[in-house]
Amino acid sequence: MTGTLTVDEFRYLKEKLSREPNSIELDIVGAEWSEHCSYKSSKKYVRMLPSKGKRVVIGPGYDAGVLDVGDGYVVTVHIESHNHPSAVEPFGGAATGVGGVIRDIMSMGTRPIAVLDALRFAPITQDGAKRTRTTGVGGKGRVLKSKWLFKNVVKGIADYGNCIGIPTVGGEVEFDPSFEDYCLVDVASIGFGRRDLLVKNAAEPDDIVVLAGGSTGRDGIHGASFASKALEGENRSAVQIPDPFLEKLLLEATIEAVDQKCVKAIKDLGGGGLACCLSEVSDSIGNGLDVDVAKVHARESGMSPAELMISESQERMLFITDDTGLEKLKAILEKYRIPYSILGSVRQNPDLVVRFNHDVVARMPFQLVAHAPLAERQAKRPHDFGRYVAVRPPALPKDLGKVLLAMLANPTIAGKGWIYSQYDHEVGVRTVVKPGPSDASVLRLDNGKFIAAKLDGNSKHCFLDPYAGTMGCLSESCRNIVCSGAEPIGIVDHLQFGNPEDPEIFWSFTQAVNAIIDYCKYMGIPVVGGKVSFYNETAKGPIKPSPVIGALGLIEQESWITKPALKDGDSIFVIGKTGDEMGGSEYYEWYHHITGGTVPSVDLHADKQNADAVMKLVRAGLVGCAHDCSKGGIAVALSEMAVHGKVGFDVNLDQLPGSCSRPDNLMFSESNSRYIIGTARPAELHSVLSGMDRISFAEIGTATGQRQKQSAKFSYKGRTLVSVGIADIESNLNDSLAKIMKQ
């Protein structure tokens, strides 16, 4: 019997203990050594990420990364996924995912002020589902299933965030056939607090261990191990039920305890339950713990010590305090009527001791439990890598105006009003730039500065080329931050792949890590936190590689806040080159159903130069509006700017910097490092940009506001190529998603 351990891991455990582990010890170690908790496949790689920076107070490895934003304040950030639970129970899975990441922010002693989510589903339209991997099964059923997942995931996020009173301020959604019968639910949370109140997990012997929050039941048993396996069939024990009102009480109690300085360490309970929480706390304070799990306030009677240790019941926090702190903490918990139990104390020895009514049921060195032996994974470049590069380009469509309208109705591109109208994105009164007409969400901080945040991912690019694709996600999230008027100050990454034991899948993971290292080193942006999620597979196969990047930016002055709404008479500039890089573009995948082609690469020098240029222009007050060009290319980005600004535009595609062989590529290429800027002061903007060393930019047209003539006009080689009424553009962009969900 090795439990969930591999034969080698079992042997290693036995050797280190110099005896046979008992069954409870096996369960504890099985939870902590699961891929989900131990990062045994990825640790070696994620350690190489650049994590230092002048603002970094605490980097990766803690519950949340901490960045200094000046005046004695810090911002904390963390990202987590809840993919497996959401795939079997979308409402509860997504909701408890929000709860988990919020508790990570609380564990640092900071108050969560915002939630963002990045979601991935299989297509929700018949047309999009045509290309799903399985054949022979009715397309209608597949579409219904992904709509059901999509609808309930959004509802779960909305319900939890709205109940607890933390605004869901932004996110990102992508639809791709590789997520059939599955979904990716990534939730990031941002916290804000005082630097001097940060809880840094420093406890001494005889300090007291307190478990507070929800009662412990049999729900979610083996959740972490469940998340470390491919999803085959429905695992019934791993369903978790959210209780946002209890989390709200726990949040207020935690913040009050931090303010009163009566806790020395805080750790939330997530995957792996008490087993992971205790061994990780023990490891971070560098002392042993001695706890009696019979004292845990349980929901059901007759729970075994192992069940109590690995249950993943939600809304629980662990506090470590001392004698004087305990009285204060008890008073706070009782005030909020939060159940708690005193489990035991910190010991000056290297052991994690678990008792059940005084009998020792497990005793292991905490360092052994907290540090799983790392798994050596083979990485192998697929022998046919690049097989998709040489695809035959599609025939040039006759009516590119129709193509544009179809592209705007693509659920991945269309306005996400149907989603964010379900979220309370204003509660807390910090949200300055709301979801929707914005590149990044912007929140007000107490020191008069603003924080901008955005999540981005692109599984289609990452599937064709994980290195270029991941770098594109980084570039895109930073561009979004820059477009909102901010300077990027840190990123978090969430790396989601299939089974790491498959060398080709593991290779794609290493490519993604290399891309983050290369990009962040060059840009000087630290990685302050992240998560790795493997085994994202169903019986139908692995997901496409799906790294999601979250970027944080700081805006020093309110006047720098920039939105992507064109104004009548604005001159339209494009910075950055457009190329024939159509691989994985929405134009190829969604419109032409072509998988293949060259994925947009990132020229690091140009990427940095362009971002610096936009930041400089914003600060000089020369930017009326700015928007990043990504999914759907220039044509989609301009359409969005026109709709947000309620104007039309007239642009000449021949002016675009770079070289494209075809007009459709000019419109829909997803080349990186491009910005669209609208300005009322074109001459000054021109002269600033001309002064920069070999930067690629051009003035491509103007925004026109006359009522009768409001249209989106693209000319090419002296002729009008596309002329579409803004009303049509607006209805396709804004109404498509709601229409699909009503069907």
Add this chain to the structure above:
Amino acid sequence: MEKPRRIAKFTVHVIIENKPYINDPEGETILRDLISRGGYSDVTSVRSAKLLKMVVKSKSGREAERTVRKLCEDLRIFNPVVSTCTVTLAGQAQS
């Protein structure tokens, strides 16, 4: 006695509740914050559920029950991973 082949109206009850081992914050809150605080210490457990009362035109009660059971499964009125769904015929509805 039901008369054969005549269309009548039947009331069918659908109860959707979390499976016994899955927790139920609503029921727990009602027990803790209302019932126990109100002094009714003999009550030891509360489970919340959703009750749908459907009136169905059908030839027989059994058929009405069958229709409702089918629609609950077809339309994913409940998630079989989390909840149980109990369908019972309550009787003939008044027309």
